[in-house]
Amino acid sequence: MANDMSPEAQEILNDIRAIKAGAPHVRLEPEHLLVLCTRVELKMTQKAFSNLLKVPVATIRDWEQGRRKPDCAAITLVRVARKHPEILREIAA
Numbered sequence: 001m002a003n004d005m006s007p008e009a010q011e012i013l014n015d016i017r018a019i020k021a022g023a024p025h026v027r028l029e030p031e032h033l034l035v036l037c038t039r040v041e042l043k044m045t046q047k048a049f050s051n052l053l054k055v056p057v058a059t060i061r062d063w064e065q066g067r068r069k070p071d072c073a074a075i076t077l078v079r080v081a082r083k084h085p086e087i088l089r090e091i092a093a
Helices: 007-020 030-041 046-053 057-064 072-083 085-092
Strands: none
Touching: 030 046, 030 057, 030 072, 046 057, 046 072, 046 085, 072 085
16 A cells, blocks of 8 residues: 555655654644645645745755744745746746
8 A cells, every 4th residue: 555655645654653653743833834735736846846936945845844934935935836836937937
């Protein structure tokens, strides 16, 4: 069954296993979930989403995993990407 999972589902499963094994739990704030949900809704990899937003892929990873919190400007940019990704694609071209 694990072979049929998407990379995102596998990552969630790995996180659950780590929590059950006693790894420190990271509490995700709404800002972290906004980034993750937006990327998933747009069906983009972390790399593609980082290219769209013009931020390092490590930043996307840190936001999604709760290690860093996006600032107000980044949150606004993510909201634009969620509602109008074509605008950011046009600007990036």
